[in-house]
Amino acid sequence: MPSEQDRNDRVLFARNPRGVPTLEDFTRDSVPVPEPGPGHFLVRNRYLAIEPYYRNVMKGMALYGRPLAPGDVMFGETLSEVVVSRHDGFAAGDILVARGGWQEYALLDGSSVRKLSVSSAPPTTALGVLGTPGLTGFVGMVYLVPPHPGQTVVVSAATGPVGSTAGQTARMMGARVIGIAGSADKCVYAVRELGFEQCINYKSGSLAERLKEACPGGIDVYFDNVGGDTLAAVLGNLALNAQIVLCGMIGAYNLDAPPTGPHLGPVVVARATIKGLVVFDHFGRLPELERVVGGWIRDGKFKYREDIADTLAEAPAAFCRLMRGENFGKSLVRIS
């Protein structure tokens, strides 16, 4: 339980960034730790998940509810521990995934909260490969665009939590997995640790040409995580009846007006299918994710990587790095 001297350090939303976010888009303050009223509980945030979609929240996109006003605590998903509860469903010591925001403490009412079940995986995985990002990669691959054994699957942002889960799930399903990532280090990791057959650094040479070499029979399944030029390069290399799942377009998040997209003529020629995925629809499959992917982690068959900043004050810089593609693994901030 916090003492009266304890303060709640917070990172606040200052403004919708112009393009790629900068540190000036955030401010900080410190306020007294609040006390929970009836039906509420106080949590201490242990880890903050840094997510690309926060950029859309900063833009006020309707999908994410009420727009932030300048001075509001930044919206964010957290791994949190209950410290004081006046809510029947929660007790001190409970570990939760919550929307605790970019701050040390948060008052919650129990909505949009998930109690962590006992798991042998480290709790931070609940924000990564065993949380929303992992669920995105897992349900996309298993339910939306399931590859047949031996088919060629391409995954972008291959070393992030979404892409690494999508790609390793495809590998478990017997597919041949080709990653796309933004550095030589990431590509080495994707092949050595994640077990992808190849990984292409999209910053080095023509991605379309490299994909043609890596996928001589064409791309059967593409898990798209980024949109933009990467998606266009993939569309030029589709196999007949290719399946594509789109779950986000990080490049577009930095723009106020939507950019153009790829020419869709190749989708016709390939008789391809494109499906949009919003992970909110699939939260009911979290227990399945924990059981299946959690089992693979326990058995040493599934790897993941975290990129952890050490204090809440570093959260804005971590977010800016993520939006420039400079993180390597699931971006997290250790708060306390």
Added chain:
Amino acid sequence: MPSEQDRNDRVLFARNPRGVPTLEDFTRDSVPVPEPGPGHFLVRNRYLAIEPYYRNVMKGMALYGRPLAPGDVMFGETLSEVVVSRHDGFAAGDILVARGGWQEYALLDGSSVRKLSVSSAPPTTALGVLGTPGLTGFVGMVYLVPPHPGQTVVVSAATGPVGSTAGQTARMMGARVIGIAGSADKCVYAVRELGFEQCINYKSGSLAERLKEACPGGIDVYFDNVGGDTLAAVLGNLALNAQIVLCGMIGAYNLDAPPTGPHLGPVVVARATIKGLVVFDHFGRLPELERVVGGWIRDGKFKYREDIADTLAEAPAAFCRLMRGENFGKSLVRIS
């Protein structure tokens, strides 16, 4: 049987057009009528179908086989009558849909040929609503993006053979159909004759705004026939779980390099599905098309319109009109 004096007038491919085709992209000549050797037969072409995809043939797109060389007879689908046969499977008087080309006579070997079954519909429908274009609209709607009764279906190029078949099929399936077409006359026809609930002239005002008014609950199914700005306007008005079928992008056919496409963010948000359709895959359903749509025609429930040029010499002008969107109904050329 042609006499020795008979000549075979032909329209020849001159060059890949620069942008929208012009008359200079074609030449004409006249040669003796050829005589069939063993295993071949001579047809007299009665009607030539004018099709947008010929523009891609002129470009040498691989999907359509060997590229045309300057001086080759223009590639084209025809309604043809066998006049002399040295092929066991065909006899004088047989009426065929064939790739007879832009000429009065053609020598054929029986491949890529379809004998017309006896039908109460006029034979020219075999090049339109009961042929490849109609099959595209029918299988797209019934098998790729089937609407539920009461759902809102939008169809572009609404008065052409593909769009009018797609839209009327959707109406038969109980959907509410909104057309998009390029003139006030076409829109009146779509509502009065084709039974669409509304039809929007995309040349008049903001298509995106007009679609929002016509589809307050969003667009459940979109049959795309044109790509480009029309597709982008539709993507801004999708209902949840919308289904889109893409079967061609006429605007792109006039370009040597592929254009950009629409931003696909709305596909993610709507959890939409996009499917590419190439009608060649579905030729096995022609008997079903003849039975089902042919039955609707006989019963007066299904309308179609033809835009017929009177002589082979007018074929280049008819094709240029089609590629500028100035035809009204299935574009045909009466040859003899």
